[in-house]
Amino acid sequence: MKTAIIFKTHIWDNIVERNFLLCKENSKNSDIFIIFDPVLGRPLPEKYQKEEKVFLVPYSDIEKLGLEYGMDERRGGYWYNGDYHQNLFILSHPEYDYICSVENDVATHLSIDDIFSQMAAKNVDVIYHPQTQPNEQWSHLEGSIGYTDTSEYIHKGLFCVSFFSRRAAFYILRRRMEMSHLKREKGLSTWPIGETVMVHEPVQAGMNVDLLINYCDHLQMYDWAPCYLECEEISAEGRTFIHPVTNLNNKFIISNFYQDYHAMFSEMEVIEGKSRHRARIINDLEIYSRLFNSVHAQWSPDRWEPILQDAETYLNKDGKEILGGKNILGSENIMIPAAQNPHHIDKIFTSALPNWDQRYAVSLQPDEIMHVVIPEQAQCLTAIIGTTQDNILENMRAVRSDNENLEIEYRKSWRGMHFFSVNIPSGTNAFCIKALSFSLDLYSLRVISNDDFT
Known part of the structure; x- marks a missing residue:
């Protein structure tokens, strides 16, 4: 039995490399190919070009076959037609009895060779992970109209x-060719997405289809979202696949703090403690802060207090240095320009952890002033300002109520957020922050006692 794995990627970074090596380690009896688009993708490292099997899939090869893009070119390409990589591959390599397609953000923690063996023993034609929502709840239903x-x-x-x-594999290719002819012949504006063609067509043909979960111990971290980090894989014991795995980048932040689908900020994940568990594993100031300040965590103290406790306990030296101590400001201590949203005050100025969300940033225009009143009895204080702008030393002035300038110093940067310190002398009862020549975006402002410095 000849088996092949096609590892599909259009990028190459440390996570893709790690996922490729994991896949290779778990498929020693199979041939593994890096499937790569040389037109859209960045060049592969020379080492992998020389030492590995690389199969190039420029989309022009798809056009030469006469296969259609999709509902329009913007929704076409390899994203909409997930089967097209393997269509090109099997035409060039028909000698393989079974193939496995693996995307670059999948971490493989079981033997792919074993799955191939079970597949052959049970005479299975397709193994996949189902989406079970009814047709009317499926966002891609429209594309199947006219074809099924x-x-x-x-x-x-x-x-x-x-x-x-x-x-x-060859039947899927055949159906795509027939669909392409049908689309042109009837002038159809629709086009089925690959995620249905690859299973619905074999099922309709009476082929033997099985579920991926039947070959794993669990798939608790396998879905279209949210993203996971490499460090989180330690919690995924047993034989499994994990998807999607990425670096702590914008993709990770969006899927965990903006897309409300099993994300870190999703309500059930917060209530059940899954979000807190993930945050402790990641142990990063930005992640603690985003989770702490998220709407479902802030709903009640029993949700946000454990997150704050973890941040104060487990953060490394750099993270604790940025925090400095407990924020003594309340919403009554802040007066911002009338154009600003008062709701943002709590997010920016009274939170125990810095805000990282651009939606809540306060923007001071040139010559605009924000006033900060120091609570009574507070002495020897430091204000810690967070902003994505790294040049605020030349654009911001901090002034006491007696018009004495306060010194502003760079403190530390943390993944695109820059923190600055303002020393507030004992006896100061108020100070103001003023933007000078261009707008000043304030993401957080915390006033802490110097006695709390860690």
Whole structure:
């Protein structure tokens, strides 16, 4: 039995490299190919070009076959047609009995070779992870109109990891060719997304289809979202796939703090303690801060207090130095320009942890002034300002109520956020912050006692 793995990628970074090596380690009896678009992707490292099997898939090769893009070019390409990489591959390598398609953000923690063996023993044609929502709740239903009976249930799934027999792979290609002819012949504006073609068409043809979970211990961290970090994989014991895995980058932040789908800020994840558990594993100031300040965590103290406690306990020296201590400001201590949203005051100025969310940043225009009143009895204080602007030393002035300038010093940077300190002498009862020549974006301002410095 000949088996092949096609590792699909258009980028190459430390996570993609790690995922590739994991995949390779778990498929020693199979040939592994890096499937790469040389037009859209950045060049592969020379080492991998020389030492690994690389199969190039420029989209021009798809056009030469006469396969359609999709509903329009913006929704076409390899994103909408997830089967097209393997279509090109099997035409060039029909000798393989079974193939496995693996996306670059999948971490493989089980033997792919074992799955191939079980697949052959059970005469299975397709292994995939299903999406089980009814047709009317599926966002891609429209694309199937004109190609299949949409009044009947349409099989669909996630194909981040998927397995195909030679028979199934060539049948999918055949159906795509037939669909392309039908689209042109009838002038159809619709086009089925690959995630349904790769399973619905084999099912309709009577092929033997099985579920990915039947070959794993669990798939607790396998879905289209949220993103996970490499350090979180230690909590995923047993034989499993993890998807998507990425670096702590913008993609990770969006999927965990803006997309409300099993994300770190999602309500059930917060209530059940899953978010806190993940934050402790990641142990990063930005993650603690975003989770602490999120709407569902702030709903009640029993949700946000444990997160704050973890941040104060487990953060490393750099993170604790940025915090400095407990914020003594309340909303009554802040007076901001009338144009600003008062709701943002708590997020920016009274939070125990810095704000990282641009939606709540306060922007001071040139010559605008924000007043800060020091609570009574407070002495020997430091104000810690957070902003994404690294040049505020030349654009911001901090002034006491007696017009004495306060010294502003750079403190530390943390993943795109720059923190500055303002020393507030004993006896100061108020000070103001003023933008000078251009707008000043304030993400956080915390006033702490110097006695709290860690």
